[in-house]
Amino acid sequence: MCTEQSVPVAGKGKIISSKQIQESIYLVDTELNEEFQNLPNPGQFYMLKTVPSDVYLSRPISVYRSYKTSAGSVRVEFLILKKGRGTEELCTARSETAIKIIGPLGNGFTKQNSCGRKTALVGGGIGVAPVAGFAQSLADGSYDFFACFKHGTYGLDYIKPESVSISTDDGSCGVKGMLPAIFSEKDAAEYAAVYACGPEPMLKYVQKTCRAAGVPCFLSLEARMACGLGACLGCTVKTTAGNKRCCKDGPVFSGDEIVFGERK
Numbered sequence: 001m002c003t004e005q006s007v008p009v010a011g012k013g014k015i016i017s018s019k020q021i022q023e024s025i026y027l028v029d030t031e032l033n034e035e036f037q038n039l040p041n042p043g044q045f046y047m048l049k050t051v052p053s054d055v056y057l058s059r060p061i062s063v064y065r066s067y068k069t070s071a072g073s074v075r076v077e078f079l080i081l082k083k084g085r086g087t088e089e090l091c092t093a094r095s096e097t098a099i100k101i102i103g104p105l106g107n108g109f110t111k112q113n114s115c116g117r118k119t120a121l122v123g124g125g126i127g128v129a130p131v132a133g134f135a136q137s138l139a140d141g142s143y144d145f146f147a148c149f150k151h152g153t154y155g156l157d158y159i160k161p162e163s164v165s166i167s168t169d170d171g172s173c174g175v176k177g178m179l180p181a182i183f184s185e186k187d188a189a190e191y192a193a194v195y196a197c198g199p200e201p202m203l204k205y206v207q208k209t210c211r212a213a214g215v216p217c218f219l220s221l222e223a224r225m226a227c228g229l230g231a232c233l234g235c236t237v238k239t240t241a242g243n244k245r246c247c248k249d250g251p252v253f254s255g256d257e258i259v260f261g262e263r264k
């Protein structure tokens with residue numbers, strides 16, 4: 001997957017607000033300092049931590065929404081699942097808390113030439129964030145959106161698909177079940193391409209389904225990251241072309257090249 005990469009900047013910003021939108025899910029609105037001039041591409045991420053912080057390493061978090069204010073500063077919204085210490089600090093930070101921020105990082109999603117055919121966007125859990133961010137760069141109604149959650153929904157406020165299909169593990173919204181309940185090989189065959197982010201079993205299913213349907217797919221992967229800049233080789237993923245760095249060569253890879261189950 002080849003995309004023009006913007007030059008990452010290391011700097012500071014501040015939390016404007018952090019709002020709990022579901023159990024353990026927070027919408028964190030940030031404003032970046034003037035050293036950040038460029039908006040991120042869809043699917044890119046930043047390394048973030050609060051200042052001060054109890055954690056040593058910044059945490060990789062995808063862009064959910066970004067825009068420039070009338071004063072010219074970059075605002076970035078993140079959807080964050082409160083998991084361990086690093087994400088807890090970001091989710092529970094008060095307004096005006098300073099943050100250390102590096103980015104934008106990674107290749108992000110690039111829209112392939114679809115010759116007028118629709119594309120499918122698939123998000124699972126917190127993986128909905130970068131896919132919904134990508135959706136905001138696409139023409140209204142040019143894609144269908146498939147979203148899977150454990151319970152309830154989030155992250156769907158800014159998408160404008162032709163249709164949206166939802167599944168929940170507990171049946172609280174949409175169809176009860178996981179992605180196979182709403183997205184089959186027959187569905188995949190309708191699209192020019194499929195773009196997805198979510199838990200690894202879901203991505204494996206998207207890869208298998210698209211392969212069977214003969215449709216290209218692009219998958220945003222997660223790996224534990226230390227530098228986020230391609231220097232430490234801590235985020236290696238196995239591909240058909242050898243080991244690649246999730247932070248620098250990804251996080252979005254062609255479904256054809258990912259070798260699941262053999263990640264380093």
Ligand SMILES: Cc1cc2nc3c(=O)[nH]c(=O)nc-3n(C[C@H](O)[C@H](O)[C@H](O)COP(=O)(O)OP(=O)(O)OC[C@H]3O[C@@H](n4cnc5c(N)ncnc54)[C@H](O)[C@@H]3O)c2cc1C
Pocket residue numbers: 045055057058059060061062063078079080081082083084085086087088126129130221222223224225251
């Ligand atoms: C490219 C990318 C984009 C991401 N986007 C989002 C997002 O938009 N929203 C969101 O909530 N989460 C996102 N994540 C996952 C998020 O980075 C981890 O949940 C977070 O780092 C966990 O940190 P912690 O301190 O809360 O948890 P801990 O479990 O205490 O973390 C301990 C260490 O493991 C690493 N780690 C743990 N789980 C993960 C994981 N799943 N992925 C990567 N590193 C992990 C941490 O960075 C840290 O170094 C993304 C991950 C990647 C790689």
Ligand code: FES
Pocket residue numbers: 224225226227228229230231232233234235236245246247248
């Ligand atoms: S996190 Fe250091 S190379 Fe990817």
